[in-house]
Amino acid sequence: MPKKKVVLNFPPHLIDQPITYRLIMDYGLVVNILRARITPQEWGSMVLELGDGNGRLDEALAFLTELGVGVEPLSKEVRWHEERCIHCTACTGPCPTQALAVADPHTMTVSFDEERCIACELCLPVCPYQAVEILF
Amino acid sequence: MAKTIQEINEKIKAGRAVVLTAEEIIGVVREKGVKQAAAMVDVVTTGTFAPMCSSGAYFNVGHATPRMKIGGGRVALNEVAAYAGFAAVDILIGATALPDDDPRNKVFPGKFPYGGGHVIEDLVGGKDVRLTASTYGTDCYPRKALDTWIRLADLNEAVLFNMRNAYQNYNVAVNLSDRVLYTYMGVLQPRMRNANYCTAGQLSPLLNDPLYRTIGVGTRIFLGGGEGLVVSQGTQHNPGVLRTDGGVPRRGAGTLAVTGDLKHMSPQWLRGASFTGYGVTLTVGLGIPIPILDEEIMAFAAVSDADIIAPVVDYSEAYPNGKPEVLAEVSVAQLKSGEISVNGKKVVTAGLSSYARAREVARILKERIEKGSFLLAEPLAPLPGPDSGYAFKPLKERPYVPSNRDAVS
Numbered sequence: 001m002p003k004k005k006v007v008l009n010f011p012p013h014l015i016d017q018p019i020t021y022r023l024i025m026d027y028g029l030v031v032n033i034l035r036a037r038i039t040p041q042e043w044g045s046m047v048l049e050l051g052d053g054n055g056r057l058d059e060a061l062a063f064l065t066e067l068g069v070g071v072e073p074l075s076k077e078v079r080w081h082e083e084r085c086i087h088c089t090a091c092t093g094p095c096p097t098q099a100l101a102v103a104d105p106h107t108m109t110v111s112f113d114e115e116r117c118i119a120c121e122l123c124l125p126v127c128p129y130q131a132v133e134i135l136f
Numbered sequence: 137m138a139k140t141i142q143e144i145n146e147k148i149k150a151g152r153a154v155v156l157t158a159e160e161i162i163g164v165v166r167e168k169g170v171k172q173a174a175a176m177v178d179v180v181t182t183g184t185f186a187p188m189c190s191s192g193a194y195f196n197v198g199h200a201t202p203r204m205k206i207g208g209g210r211v212a213l214n215e216v217a218a219y220a221g222f223a224a225v226d227i228l229i230g231a232t233a234l235p236d237d238d239p240r241n242k243v244f245p246g247k248f249p250y251g252g253g254h255v256i257e258d259l260v261g262g263k264d265v266r267l268t269a270s271t272y273g274t275d276c277y278p279r280k281a282l283d284t285w286i287r288l289a290d291l292n293e294a295v296l297f298n299m300r301n302a303y304q305n306y307n308v309a310v311n312l313s314d315r316v317l318y319t320y321m322g323v324l325q326p327r328m329r330n331a332n333y334c335t336a337g338q339l340s341p342l343l344n345d346p347l348y349r350t351i352g353v354g355t356r357i358f359l360g361g362g363e364g365l366v367v368s369q370g371t372q373h374n375p376g377v378l379r380t381d382g383g384v385p386r387r388g389a390g391t392l393a394v395t396g397d398l399k400h401m402s403p404q405w406l407r408g409a410s411f412t413g414y415g416v417t418l419t420v421g422l423g424i425p426i427p428i429l430d431e432e433i434m435a436f437a438a439v440s441d442a443d444i445i446a447p448v449v450d451y452s453e454a455y456p457n458g459k460p461e462v463l464a465e466v467s468v469a470q471l472k473s474g475e476i477s478v479n480g481k482k483v484v485t486a487g488l489s490s491y492a493r494a495r496e497v498a499r500i501l502k503e504r505i506e507k508g509s510f511l512l513a514e515p516l517a518p519l520p521g522p523d524s525g526y527a528f529k530p531l532k533e534r535p536y537v538p539s540n541r542d543a544v545s
Contacts, residue, residue: 086185086407086419086490090322092474093330093486108472108491125245126323126486128187128409128419 001030002052005118006061007077007136009070010044019069020046027060028053034118045136047074047119077135078119080112084131091123091132100132138430141514144178148508153178155505157498158339158426158437165438174434179505179512182344183358183423183497184336186489187409189320190300190371191418192230193256193398196292197267199225204279209271212236213255213286220269224277228297229255231418245318245413253418254408256296259288260360261403294398296360296406300370302422304342304390305446308333308466308476310483313452318413322488324451331448331476331483336494337441337468341424342390344437346383347522348375350426352515357394358423358501361405363510364396366424369519374528383436383522386445386465390519394422405497419490423497425505427512441469448478458530 010019015038023029030051038044050057064071080100087110091100097118103111112132123132147153154177156164161180165173197206203224211220211227217236218229233252240246259265264285273280288294309321310328317324322332337343345351355366370391377387405421428434447462454461464478471485504510520526 087492088186088490089487090332091486093332093484094323094325102474105472107495108487110492125318125412128411128417128488129407130249130410 002057003049004052004057005034005047005049005074005115007072007074007119008046008048008064009072009136010038010046011068012041012043014068015040015042015044017067019064019067022063023050023060027056027063029057029060034120047136049118074117074119075114078114078117079133079135080114081131081133082112084129085110086129088128090126090128094122094126096120096122139178139427140429141427141512144427145511147178148505148511151506151508153505155179155181155502157495157502158182158344159495159498161438162338162440165434170431170435170438173438174428174431177428177434180344180426180428180437181423181498181501181505182336182341182426183339183421183494183501184302184341184489185405185421185493185497186334186336186419187320187411187417188298188301188303188420189232189417191256191296191298191420192228192252193259193294193296194226194228195294197225197227197286198290198292200279200282200284202279203277204269204282205271205274205277206269206282209269211267211269213267214250214258214265215268216250216252216255220271231256232415234416241413246415247412248410248414248416251408251410251416253416256398256418257403257406257408259294260398260401260406262288288399295395296364296398296401297395298370298420299393300372300391301394301420302341302370302392302424303388304340304346305385305444306334306388307449307455308446308471308485309451309455310448310463310478311452312450317451318411319451320411320414320417321451322486323412328478328481328483331471331478331485332488333446333468333471333485334488335444335446335468336489336491337444337472338439339491339494339498341422342392343384343439343444345424345426345433346379346385346436346439348390348519349433349436350429350515351392351424352518354513354516355424356511356513357396357425358421358497358504359394359396359401360398360421361402362396362398362400364394365513366515367393367395369393369526372528373520373526375520375522375524376527379522380443380445382439382443384439384444387447421493421497423501425501425510425512441472442467444468446471448476
């Protein structure tokens with residue numbers, strides 16, 4: 001099943017709508033909520049992993065956009081600033097998905113695989129060089 | 137066949153010196169043996185790039201008009217407290233200094249986004265830095281306040297002076313407690329869920345010359361992208377620790393005090409670093425060439441990660457209370473594999489010292505020597521060695537009691 005990680009940004013007037021329910025019931029998506037921040041009368045955000053159960057993922061994303069929900073791929077919202085990284089590997093221990101990992105055990109260089117990142121933010125406090133930035 | 141530094145320098149000048157990095161030499165010695173390698177190789181280059189807190193820089197900022205005696209007053213660079221206890225316009229900043237209004241750990245864990253290490257990085261990067269100073273007036277130095285932009289190029293002297301760098305071996309930090317610890321060894325998860333280490337291992341300068349046979353007072357080095365020299369042993373130099381049969385220390389041992397002209401350094405090799413819940417420091421790039429004068433020096437320089445043993449220490453109890461307990465000993469090769477075993481438990485590892493950048497230091501130093509632009513310096517004096525009796529002592533605390541206490545009561 002194809003999967004896509006997205007960041008949804010909800011304007012305040014949509015906070016009381018059961019949007020996740022619609023994604024599941026109307027479009028048959030397999031929704032895995034990685035993070036959510038929803039507060040009354042404020043912009044809310046959610047990080048979702050969407051499994052395309054019956055080929056209707058694009059339709060579902062169009063539905064969200066039409067509703068006024070901002071949709072961005074997660075990879076656009078998580079930045080690894082390679083020029084700031086010194087390849088110390090401090091982030092590779094805590095990273096639960098090996099998105100940040102030692103790419104080559106001989107040279108001990110660190111690489112970032114944005115597809116694996118779940119935006120858990122465990123790397124943020126352990127990087128002394130602010131090489132990882134999460135924008136949402 | 138023994139060589140001298142002078143002979144090696146002649147070969148460097150003639151473009152005939154054979155130079156290998158401390159990583160490259162391992163395979164050569166394994167293949168050809170110590171004797172043949174010693175005859176063939178002239179210099180082995182080492183490198184490290186890691187947080188080193190006892191680093192700092194001093195500057196002569198030039199005299200303002202009218203003159204001002206910053207010495208004895210207060211001074212800050214980008215609001216980070218600097219030291220002004222010298223002559224009128226000589227100031228010093230340390231890597232761990234913080235702005236007065238940084239909340240520290242009042243909201244725990246503190247973020248420490250900017251401090252002395254970042255000021256040094258910014259200056260070296262050619263950025264404008266704000267100098268603020270206040271002091272008392274004198275007849276010869278009437279001015280009392282100053283608030284101006286400065287930059288590295290406009291300073292008279294700008295010198296990196298690090299009183300302790302290049303620690304020879306270091307602890308592997310773990311946390312046996314039930315809460316997350318924020319330390320200078322990074323974030324340590326409870327119940328030993330991770331282990332952080334900090335060494336360049338087989339590339340580390342002092343691990344390639346474990347008995348200080350070639351590295352001494354006056355040794356010319358790669359420092360912060362430019363050149364520097366070894367001033368003396370660094371603070372906390374502790375050569376008498378437990379060693380392997382090969383002479384490699386199994387605990388933190390030797391250290392170096394180093395200095396160099398900041399104006400020739402680069403922000404790529406001097407990086408401010410923020411340790412959550414701990415503070416700010418400076419990550420320093422340092423590399424030392426080891427002249428292969430004889431077979432013993434060659435054998436030492438062929439040290440590999442599997443031969444280097446580091447102690448695993450609990451940072452919840454043993455370290456803060458100064459207890460010498462060691463939970464286990466592991467090799468750097470194991471640490472770099474991403475997992476070690478401590479008392480039967482598998483623990484994920486991560487580094488703080490960049491091996492990737494240490495390789496680059498060793499490579500750059502090698503290229504400079506091959507090009508003839510970097511000559512070796514003859515040490516003026518050796519560093520205190522394992523049998524010197526030189527040791528690192530704890531503070532002997534003698535609490536102050538006011539002598540007139542009875543009179544007051």
